Amino acid sequence: LTAQDMLAYSMATVQLASSANFLELAFFANPGDGDEYLPVPSGSEPSAVSSLVKNINQQAKQFKLEKKFEHLGSNGWGLGKEMMANGQGGLLANPHFPHEGNLRFWQSHLTVPGAMNVMGGSLQGMPGVINIGFNEHVAWTHTFSTARHFLIYQLALNENDRMSYGVEGEQHTITSKMVTVEVAVGPNTTIELTKPFYYSHHGLMLETPAERGLGWNDTQAFTIKDANEFNMDVVAQWSALNQAVSLDDMKASFAQFDGVSFNNTMATDKTGTVFYVDDSTVLKLDDTANLAIRLQPELVALRKSTGFDLVPGNMKLFESQGKVPFSEAPQLTRTDYVQNSNDSYWVTNLKQPLLGFAAQYGDVHKPLSLRTRMGLKLLQEGGGEDGKFTLDELEQALIGNRIYLGELVFTDLASQCIAQGNTPVQVSAGIDVDISPACDIVANWNGAMNLDTEGAALIREFAHLFNPSAHLYNNFDVTDPANTPHTLRQDKVALKALAHAMLNVQANGVPLTSTLAELQFVEKSLAGGHASGEQLPWAGPMHVEGGFNVFRYDRSNLTRSTLIPYADYQTLPDAVTGQPLASNLSAQGYPVNYGSSWMFVMNFTEDGPVAKGLLTMSQSSDSRSEHFDDQSRYYSQTAKLRPLYYKEADIEQNLIDEIDISMTKQ
Structure with a gap:
């Protein structure tokens, strides 16, 4: 190397x-x-x-x-003194990243006496810095930005x-x-x-x-x-974040460096002040060019069809003027909360929407994803009766595995299903389905996607066929983005999706009442890419279900980002179209190789930071190591995070082994 x-x-x-x-x-x-x-x-x-x-x-x-890169995502909360029960800062970090390859997180605690004492997770191969973590003064996390770079x-x-x-x-x-x-x-x-x-x-x-x-x-x-072609600030940026002793220090690092090239940042400090910034690297254009990119119909249509901005190259109007400086990036400082779940900056806080920034930072005044709405609902409910979070309540918000889709439509969907009775629903020409067996599953859903959730496959396949623009009334309200659009349409279009989902489940040999424990799993790949043969039951929803703590399977080159072979699972076909199911349901069930990775919750206290966390894919990628699957087994068997030992006394009490390494200058 x-x-x-x-x-x-x-x-x-x-x-x-x-x-x-x-x-x-x-x-x-x-x-x-x-x-x-x-x-x-x-x-x-x-x-x-x-x-x-x-x-x-x-x-x-x-x-x-x-x-x-469209699947990369995360959730992040910075919680201020108004939202934490002890009146100090708190943080929820939930990056959704690959469990394989060079984008895999690993955990460490780095101490340089008198200069740095930081704990967290880093992308594999990132030299000498913590990407998402905390020290005794500040804590921070990142989510994938909607900005176009x-x-x-x-x-x-x-x-x-x-x-x-x-x-x-x-x-x-x-x-x-x-x-x-x-x-x-x-x-x-x-x-x-x-x-x-x-x-x-x-x-x-x-x-x-x-x-x-x-x-x-x-x-x-x-x-x-x-904008990132010659960006070499990555190590310097996170080194500055690792050593920050205040939010002002963090802000100064964003003003100086462009290392956080594609992320939002949510941060909190021990005083209970929180900060959000989308300081991902964005090309600076003049106001007229920004307006054209945001509103000009041809440019908007091109962006919708390609997924990126395509502009005329024979006009000086669109010539880059460098990079957008920190002072012009979307940002917010508060004492209640800042949050992001991969929608744009404008709903960082419902009480103070952000507007007026460069078009390339993302769209505003558009419906939010069900996952963002789930996160906002969890925040609005608070941790308990007092509306504030303890560390344990933050943990439950993260791994409670609620899904917003169910809370949004399942009551109405069950009512429509029961009213339909035994009358078949036409899925397509010549295909009619009696959906009555699905009614009890929807009506008796247990409120989450945990291991004991019955009918998990039916719920999941319905979620992948659910289309908010077609199945909900068109009542999006820009002044109430967390709760709109809402209400299932009465035209029975959603029943057609339910019938299609039921057909997909049954045609692929999955019992309708199967639990998630019987379906979703992690199976480690051994050297040579061979499956271990042991499938660990795995709790957690998917993004399309409006889940917060989400998992899925991805075989794309970017997600795997490695030439090392891994076991693969053939996706079963859609019973109507014959195309591979978007859910990646396989003959073995729902495999997982992506999603919540290095996740933790923390709270500053008078005695320093206290935290719980988990590295879901485990620390080692060496199948001979005892740490190859220990944390994976822990998650599979235990619906909670583990303590993160930050204080020297706690480390000494839980010390497993110690190795001294010395280096000699050549």
Whole structure:
């Protein structure tokens, strides 16, 4: 492992929500009309090169243009003195991240006498810093921001020249850079391949193969401007957060560094003041350009169809003016709460909506996700009768596994189901379903997605077919976003979704009354990618159910982010469409490899910070280690978090082993 490797990893991490999603498009980009994007050997290894080229060509034909980062998410609360029973600050940290690969969290407690005493979790491979954690003064967590950290420009090429373009009379040349990579082609055998990458004055040139929408031809080409392209602040930023002794220190770190490249931050201090900021790195544009991106119909339509901002490259209007400074980022300081569950900044606190920030920070005045609404409901209810949280009540809010969808519609859905009786519901032409067996399950739902929840598969499959815009009345109220839209429509469209869900469950051989313990599981992969053979029952809902503590299965390259093999589970088909079920139901049940990862709750006290937490995937990825599955087993068997020992006395009392390491300068 070299210093260059560490730098490359850090830069790749900060580009997760930007350039990392367009590397294939940069690979394919070339001014020709054929397969000129293919690499060529530096030497003469024709047979190996031929095999590689054939493989690359095959992958190019299967390439799909998609947002690879859309599933990353989290919940975070900063709780102030008005919300904590002891009148000091509290925090709930619930990052939803992969349980596999280099985006896997691990836990540590770092102490530098006189300088730093910080506990928390970090992404695997992140050098020497805690990403989400607390010290004796402040605590913080992050969630994935809705902000867009790049722009795609459609360049207007000069006539008869695919390597030059104009921007309102100013001429620019597309340049190239040759890159050579050592590629493994067999055991202990490598070859060197070389290819050019192309650059506009904005950044990398992009192109999709097979005319999939972003083609490089005689008149146009596409390029990306990434706010995080040269962002090397990641270690410095979190080092400053780790050593902060106040919220003012934290704010100063955001003003100085851009390391928190794609995250919101929720923080609290020991005095009970809380702070929110979306200081993820965003390109600065002038007000007219911002207005156009937010409201211009063609640009809005392009964003909806592609998932990112695509703007004219022949206008100076959209030229970047650097990065949005900290002073202009969405932020809020209060003494009750700040929260985020991956909706935009505007509902950080229901009492003080945030508006008027750059369009690229995300949409405002739009319906919230069911997960955000669940979190806001938990906050509004408080921990108990006094409306304030103790540490135990924060823990219950996190792992109680309530689902907002059930609380929102199941009473009305059960009533409609019972009224339907034995009269079949038509799911599609020629497919009619008697839904009466589903009525009792919906009516008697136990209020959560815990191990003992009966009918878990029916509830889950219904959630994946539920469509708020079609199944709820159109009564979204921008002044009451936490509670609207609400009320199930009376046109029985929701019964059709319930019938479809029932059909999916039964057609795939799952008993309707199956509990979540019988269905959802974690199974560790051993060396070589072999499944361990032991499936740990796993509690917890999914995002689409309006769950808060959420889990799911994901086989995407970004989520797994590793070449190390892992066991896979074939998804069963939808009984109507024949397509793989969105829930990832397999013949074994619902596997889990993503979701709540490094989660904890904490409260400052007169005697220092007190915390409980869990690393759900366990600390070690080595199947020979006793810590390979210990915390996973704990979660599977125990519906609670474990103590986090921060004080020296507690550490000494619970010490398992101690190793002294010394280093000698060479």
